[in-house]
Amino acid sequence: MQSQPRRRYPIALLSDFGYRDHYVGAMKGVIANIAPDAPLIDISHGIPPQSIIAGAIALRESWRYFPRRTVFLAVVDPGVGTTRRAIAIETAAGCRLVGPDNGLLFPAAKEAGIVRIVELTSQRHRLPRPSATFHGRDVFAPAAAYLWKGTRPAALGRAVEDIEPLDIAHPRVGGNELRGEVIYVDGYGNLVTNIDRASFMQFAARFSSRGLSVKIPSGASLPLCETYGEVPKGAPLATFGSFELLEVAIRDGSAARRFAAQSGMPVKVYVRK
Amino acid sequence: MQSQPRRRYPIALLSDFGYRDHYVGAMKGVIANIAPDAPLIDISHGIPPQSIIAGAIALRESWRYFPRRTVFLAVVDPGVGTTRRAIAIETAAGCRLVGPDNGLLFPAAKEAGIVRIVELTSQRHRLPRPSATFHGRDVFAPAAAYLWKGTRPAALGRAVEDIEPLDIAHPRVGGNELRGEVIYVDGYGNLVTNIDRASFMQFAARFSSRGLSVKIPSGASLPLCETYGEVPKGAPLATFGSFELLEVAIRDGSAARRFAAQSGMPVKVYVRK
Amino acid sequence: MQSQPRRRYPIALLSDFGYRDHYVGAMKGVIANIAPDAPLIDISHGIPPQSIIAGAIALRESWRYFPRRTVFLAVVDPGVGTTRRAIAIETAAGCRLVGPDNGLLFPAAKEAGIVRIVELTSQRHRLPRPSATFHGRDVFAPAAAYLWKGTRPAALGRAVEDIEPLDIAHPRVGGNELRGEVIYVDGYGNLVTNIDRASFMQFAARFSSRGLSVKIPSGASLPLCETYGEVPKGAPLATFGSFELLEVAIRDGSAARRFAAQSGMPVKVYVRK
Numbered sequence: 177m178q179s180q181p182r183r184r185y186p187i188a189l190l191s192d193f194g195y196r197d198h199y200v201g202a203m204k205g206v207i208a209n210i211a212p213d214a215p216l217i218d219i220s221h222g223i224p225p226q227s228i229i230a231g232a233i234a235l236r237e238s239w240r241y242f243p244r245r246t247v248f249l250a251v252v253d254p255g256v257g258t259t260r261r262a263i264a265i266e267t268a269a270g271c272r273l274v275g276p277d278n279g280l281l282f283p284a285a286k287e288a289g290i291v292r293i294v295e296l297t298s299q300r301h302r303l304p305r306p307s308a309t310f311h312g313r314d315v316f317a318p319a320a321a322y323l324w325k326g327t328r329p330a331a332l333g334r335a336v337e338d339i340e341p342l343d344i345a346h347p348r349v350g351g352n353e354l355r356g357e358v359i360y361v362d363g364y365g366n367l368v369t370n371i372d373r374a375s376f377m378q379f380a381a382r383f384s385s386r387g388l389s390v391k392i393p394s395g396a397s398l399p400l401c402e403t404y405g406e407v408p409k410g411a412p413l414a415t416f417g418s419f420e421l422l423e424v425a426i427r428d429g430s431a432a433r434r435f436a437a438q439s440g441m442p443v444k445v446y447v448r449k
Numbered sequence: 450m451q452s453q454p455r456r457r458y459p460i461a462l463l464s465d466f467g468y469r470d471h472y473v474g475a476m477k478g479v480i481a482n483i484a485p486d487a488p489l490i491d492i493s494h495g496i497p498p499q500s501i502i503a504g505a506i507a508l509r510e511s512w513r514y515f516p517r518r519t520v521f522l523a524v525v526d527p528g529v530g531t532t533r534r535a536i537a538i539e540t541a542a543g544c545r546l547v548g549p550d551n552g553l554l555f556p557a558a559k560e561a562g563i564v565r566i567v568e569l570t571s572q573r574h575r576l577p578r579p580s581a582t583f584h585g586r587d588v589f590a591p592a593a594a595y596l597w598k599g600t601r602p603a604a605l606g607r608a609v610e611d612i613e614p615l616d617i618a619h620p621r622v623g624g625n626e627l628r629g630e631v632i633y634v635d636g637y638g639n640l641v642t643n644i645d646r647a648s649f650m651q652f653a654a655r656f657s658s659r660g661l662s663v664k665i666p667s668g669a670s671l672p673l674c675e676t677y678g679e680v681p682k683g684a685p686l687a688t689f690g691s692f693e694l695l696e697v698a699i700r701d702g703s704a705a706r707r708f709a710a711q712s713g714m715p716v717k718v719y720v721r722k
Numbered sequence: 723m724q725s726q727p728r729r730r731y732p733i734a735l736l737s738d739f740g741y742r743d744h745y746v747g748a749m750k751g752v753i754a755n756i757a758p759d760a761p762l763i764d765i766s767h768g769i770p771p772q773s774i775i776a777g778a779i780a781l782r783e784s785w786r787y788f789p790r791r792t793v794f795l796a797v798v799d800p801g802v803g804t805t806r807r808a809i810a811i812e813t814a815a816g817c818r819l820v821g822p823d824n825g826l827l828f829p830a831a832k833e834a835g836i837v838r839i840v841e842l843t844s845q846r847h848r849l850p851r852p853s854a855t856f857h858g859r860d861v862f863a864p865a866a867a868y869l870w871k872g873t874r875p876a877a878l879g880r881a882v883e884d885i886e887p888l889d890i891a892h893p894r895v896g897g898n899e900l901r902g903e904v905i906y907v908d909g910y911g912n913l914v915t916n917i918d919r920a921s922f923m924q925f926a927a928r929f930s931s932r933g934l935s936v937k938i939p940s941g942a943s944l945p946l947c948e949t950y951g952e953v954p955k956g957a958p959l960a961t962f963g964s965f966e967l968l969e970v971a972i973r974d975g976s977a978a979r980r981f982a983a984q985s986g987m988p989v990k991v992y993v994r995k
Contacts, residue, residue: 184758188747194495194636195468195741198507201461201492205514208490212457212516216490217754217762219747222740225637226701234744241751241859243758254701257676308676309690313514363740364771403803403854417855428772428800467768467909468741471780474734474765478787481763485730485789489763498910499974527974530949581949582963586787 185243186215187324190235191251191312192223199310203249203317206303210321217242222363226254228280229439230360232342233368235273236283244270249320251312252280262296262315263339266329274320276311279342290339297333347371354379354445356422358437365430369443371422379445387448390414392424394435400445404428414443458516459488460597463508464524464585465496472583476522476590479576483594490515495636499527501553502712503633505615506641508546509556517543522593524585525553535569535588536612539602547593549584552615563612570606620644627652627718629695631710638703642716644695652718660721663687665697667708673718677701687716731789732761733870736781737797737858738769745856749795749863752849756867763788768909772800774826775985776906778888779914781819782829790816795866797858798826808842808861809885812875820866822857825888836885843879893917900925900991902968904983911976915989917968925991933994936960938970940981946991950974960989 187207193199200221207214219238223231231252239248253260253276261277268289273281274296296302296319306314319332347356347370356371380388390398398414399407404427407413412431417423424431424443431437460480466472473494480487492511496504504525512521526533526549534550541562546554547569569575569592579587592605620629620643629644653661663671671687672680677700680686685704690696697704697716704710733753739745746767753760765784769777777798785794799806799822807823814835819827820842842848842865852860865878893902893916902917926934936944944960945953950973953959958977963969970977970989977983 186754196495196636198492198511202511202514204490208459209516217750219744222742238744238748238751241748243755258678363742405804469768469909471765471784475784475787477763478784481732482789531951
């Protein structure tokens with residue numbers, strides 16, 4: 177009985193199911209039935225409802241901190257019941273990703289290196305008579321549990337060539353400005369932009385002897401800081417947050433509320449005169 | 450030391466304690482003390498405060514997805530500190546249910562088949578000097594942990610004959626209408642009704658050659674759909690959701706907000722002229 | 723391989739990271755990498771953002787319910803990136819506490835008995851190139867995971883003499899009154915005060931033959947009750963809650979909303995004429 181090696185990696189779960197209903201619980205119950213020894217770790221179930229981009233970023237920013245062979249089960253699925261495919265992805269990094277083929281898995285899969293994609297068509301690896309509205313429980317959870325137990329991806333369905341992309345716009349350089357936008361508002365009200373540290377460093381290198389600041393549409397000019405502690409409480413700042421993306425923040429406050437900001441708001445890094 | 454068989458089923462937790470306070474943590478700490486090897490799976494701790502009906506539905510809709518011998522610990526307990534009983538239930542299906550005797554456990558227990566009910570009166574199977582306000586930690590968590598470890602239900606207290614019922618009203622047929630009501634608003638704003646698929650099929654069979662629609666008090670007439678994808682974004686629909694209950698929903702939106710709806714709102718299935 | 727004893731205690735997590743972002747997931751991924759067998763139990767990640775006092779109370783009120791050797795990982799860290807220290811504490815009670823040195827750990831550590839404090843300076847026991855804004859993932863999670871695995875605290879950094887205190891004001895006796903204040907509003911809207919049962923009993927003993935009531939600034943006079951059941955639904959009361967602290971509550975309602983109350987509001991126990 178003990179001949180099988182112990183699997184020391186978890187199934188990590190991410191969804192927009194929220195914390196009010198039983199949806200997450202039912203999904204975990206299905207996993208516990210198929211793979212009772214799988215450690216379950218929640219990344220988040222509070223992804224803003226049906227926000228594929230927010231889910232994709234949360235997955236992309238967390239996958240690399242998990243054990244190498246982790247199975248990620250991600251469900252933000254506005255197209256459930258339509259023709260969107262259900263997929264599992266094997267990656268060069270070692271992890272496996274399971275979820276809808278709507279872009280949600282794309283940024284993490286691209287970073288981890290896509291090795292193989294299968295469409296989850298096997299009737300034997302889903303619940304009997306799956307509902308039209310809850311593939312998290314009926315299709316994705318069983319697939320993740322079987323992968324965790326060692327079922328080969330090829331057994332779960334037919335190979336497919338590619339997946340839906342999700343391209344998060346890159347920041348653009350225009351004259352003395354690096355132009356990006358808010359792509360995500362986090363739970364503290366920090367405004368996460370698409371300006372990554374690499375693009376910023378490249379831009380900054382051109383103006384090494386001069387000061388850079390950040391501007392938003394309200395007209396506010398924000399200091400670029402390494403830490404929140406560089407400004408007084410209640411003051412705005414721009415900093416590279418835990419996403420390694422430029423964030424507009426208020427020390428001990430909510431930038432989303434202060435600037436009435438949401439996804440899509442332009443943010444510029446500019447060279448001070 | 451390894452003579453005892455490994456228990457491969459979890460303790461599944463459901464409550465209205467929310468995610469802000471330490472209540473859930475303290476309850477789990479008590480379990481970890483008594484049954485350190487028990488896998489703990491949260492169904493939800495975001496049940497609307499003191500809503501026995503919402504908790505009862507969440508438990509009824511999730512229990513069957515868990516391993517057969519799962520111990521369910523459910524606490525929505527507005528009567529804590531009054532004379533309501535604390536109980537544990539053994540079921541024909543194999544699972545055990547622990548919680549207050551206020552109807553919360555009733556729908557799941559009825560489905561699973563009640564075999565034995567005990568009132569949790571044993572002083573040895575609760576924390577010393579239990580508080581008057583937190584039986585989740587002091588009474589229910591120890592009972593669930595002991596059951597998980599193999600303590601016989603009879604050791605936990607005296608047998609009782611029956612439990613508080615919780616009857617969720619059945620839909621009624623009146624002429625050419627099937628009349629139900631909203632019994633629960635989920636986290637997406639979907640309006641879950643008491644119209645189950647079986648009642649609906651029976652009603653629909655009488656009018657097989659004619660079209661059916663759904664009507665709500667705002668006057669809106671909603672198409673009956675298999676999936677959200679059948680209507681455009683932002684459009685209302687009625688569909689059988691993951692509860693196998695008829696739900697009024699907005700594709701990519703909140704029906705609760707759109708229709709200013711709450712529990713008790715009438716919903717009718719009718720035969721189109 | 724099985725020569726090492728199984729560790730039957732968890733890592734218990736508490737933070738203000740919320741349930742929307744991937745922060746908690748990334749932190750747990752780091753732990754799963756270093757200590758894949760550690761059971762993870764969430765106390766709460768819904769501590770009001772940057773509220774050190776709320777986090778400190780939640781930790782103080784829950785630590786004693788956990789197994790003796792539990793490692794507590796607590797992160798409410800408005801000073802991240804400033805000069806505040808990162809610490810781990812060994813206690814006489816057996817548990818270990820990891821987090822920022824900003825008062826968060828103080829009340830629990832004081833109760834558990836401080837035996838040794840180390841500043842988390844070891845480069846080998848944190849992620850390479852830790853970010854300036856996310857020490858939960860990069861510094862605290864690795865330290866907690868290594869402690870769980872058996873790494874000696876002394877290996878994690880240099881010993882320090884004392885930690886930042888967090889003094890929750892004691893209630894004061896003035897004439898025929900015991901004067902306290904609201905220090906925390908819980909998720910139900912209950913107003914938790916700094917009036918502990920011991921101070922109350924001492925005060926009450928002086929007036930044993932006379933009735934006591936509770937007064938708040940709105941002028942309302944509240945009955946002192948053992949349980950919610952002693953007042954009708956919707957009525958206010960004062961009771962010793964699960965914190966063993968006097969709470970102002972509304973039966974089946976929110977005292978915070980009813981009395982437009984927040985932390986700092988005075989609450990008095992007085993002798994009725």
